[in-house]
Amino acid sequence: MATARFIGEPIAVAWDRPPLLEKTPRCPDRFTWREELFEILAVLEERRDYGRRGRMAANMQPEHAQRAQQRGSWGVGRFFFRVRTANGRIFELYYDRAPRDSDARKGAWFLRQELLSDE
Numbered sequence: 001m002a003t004a005r006f007i008g009e010p011i012a013v014a015w016d017r018p019p020l021l022e023k024t025p026r027c028p029d030r031f032t033w034r035e036e037l038f039e040i041l042a043v044l045e046e047r048r049d050y051g052r053r054g055r056m057a058a059n060m061q062p063e064h065a066q067r068a069q070q071r072g073s074w075g076v077g078r079f080f081f082r083v084r085t086a087n088g089r090i091f092e093l094y095y096d097r098a099p100r101d102s103d104a105r106k107g108a109w110f111l112r113q114e115l116l117s118d119e
Contacts, residue, residue, distance in 0.1 A: 045082035
């Protein structure tokens with residue numbers, strides 16, 4: 001059984017080959033957190049969440065909202081990746097497609113949590 005340690009901090013990511021679509025990225029090859037570089041050896045799990053949050057949750061007609069829930073809409077959605085790093089640690093990171101402001105329209109990457117073994 002594993003326990004989770006919530007982190008919730010922004011990270012910098014990098015790929016050997018950048019993704020074709022910035023707003024639909026694949027798992028990065030490495031990330032930097034608190035000035036430490038982590039090489040990703042394996043993707044253990046991957047999922048997408050196109051749920052609308054906050055004020056965005058009520059700004060669509062129901063028929064459009066249902067379609068957006070399945071494939072996303074501009075600036076809405078998160079891509080989650082559970083990964084094992086070269087040093088054996090397991091993390092969950094995610095890409096949030098929501099733009100922060102007019103200067104940061106590409107979204108951002110976050111380290112959500114670290115999964116710790118109970119052993």
